[in-house]
Amino acid sequence: MLDYLVSIALTAGIYAIFALGLNLQWGYAGLLNFGHVAFMAMGAYVTVLLSMNGIPLLPAVLAGMILAGAAGAFLGMATLRLREDYLAIVTIGFSEILRFILLNWSSLTRGSFGLFGYPRPFQDLVGIRDYNLFLAGLVLAVLLLVYMLLETLARSPWGRVLKSIRDDEAVAISLGKNAFSYKVQALALGSAIAALSGSLLAFYLQYINPNNFQPIETFYAWIMVIMGGSGNNRGTILGALILWGFFSTTRFMEGYLSFSPTASSGARMVLIGLILIGMMMFRPQGLLGRKEELSIGK
């Protein structure tokens, strides 16, 4: 039972942190980041590569966050003066290019063999037997911290300006707010949060591979954010739990259905696609979201 709870805390918790970063960008700022997984991958790879080369873990994690934040800011600067679809196109492209680079830069990343045997926080102190329990606690603590940070930000003047830009950019600009700079900041901060979730994922998996960071991961985060209610941090965490429930239920059902593994994972992905379509058509505000807070569909 405890093992079960620990595995929920780890998977759903890490994905909740990942999705909270997206909720800041999409829910608060209305930014279409379709390449969120790239920033998670940057966090994981930078942390692992630096720590394998003797850099202590805390600076290694921070370096990943800073690098991912800078990448997010750069992509924002290239596109945010244009129509919002360009950010979507460029971020989705970035996440694919990054995966190609990780796959092919073998001298650094060992390509599709992946990286393993890297340090994890306090692994000598805790010992291997209780390590997942410890890591689950760490993930929940980080989740709580990120959640509190985002809630504080949402209520701060910064968050209110961000929401006003999302709702009516012209009004915010006419009040003297630099909408472009606020959006770039939201993009950078959300990307840094994704990088943090990537470092935690690397600690949990003990093995990272470029194919852990497929484009579909981005859309899992989208489903979590939209299902819970865009702009609602608690909703995003709920969304992460629901999606985790979806995966464990469908895996459980696989045992009773005589599908081949490809067919059942294909069927699960078709369902994911249909969930995304259904949510956009029938309940774009999600479970806990408010329609007025939505940057889509007036």
Added chain:
Amino acid sequence: MEQLIANGIIYGCIIALAAIGLSLAYRILNFANFAHGEFLTLGAYFALFFAASLDLGFLFACILAIAATAAFGVALDRLAWRPMRSSGANRTAIMILSIGVSIAIRNALIIFFRPDALRFPLPVSQGINIGGMTVTSLQVEVVLIAIAAMLLVHALLSRSTLGKSMRALADNPDLARISGINVDRVIRCTWAVSMGLAALAGIMYGLITHLNPNMGWSIILPMFAAAILGGIGNAYGAMAGGIIIGISQEISTAFLPAEYKIAVSFLIMIAVLLFRPRGLMGGG
């Protein structure tokens, strides 16, 4: 080098056909359609299915596949895009929906055809030598058909009433509506044209490489790069953009490992967005 340019033109023609459909949809339906890659894949698999199940020759199977993909596009408009339009959802919601469509189609194909690479049931075509470049007769046919399709699109847009209505709708939807244009019909036709071209591009891509359920998704980036380079929404720009992207990607393989060629389209796209976001041929 000549060989790389020849390969680039062949690949570029396919990207161009795909990018025209993407650009048309963007201009007239006003959103970036992330499911466009899957429409290529769908076209290719329809052709494979018809070629295997009907005994009517490969050419006829292709024509049937293009028609089937276009019909699928019209049905999808009825089921998804039109309800979204009439509920007043804006384009970001429709873009997210297009991601859902893309995931669903790609994985439905994985279920029905398995994820393995497949080939069209055609004999291997012989290489011929033109001015130091080796091309197969199949590749020459691909380029010729692509050029014919582009001329057809040009005729459609500039000469036909449908083309004029499409342009009117793109410029000013309200004005188009009150001047008696049947907006829903024009949108259905746009989907049919866009998806018909996508199917053609998908079949050609399958002919020069192979088929797998990921084939369309894997070239969505060059497609968008071509459309943006040409000025998104501009069909002629998309043609030019496609050829330029195709040639640049192939030439890059002379200096870089071939795995990175898709990164070349990404860099071109970023450069265009930074320095000339309207693209080469203006547009909106």
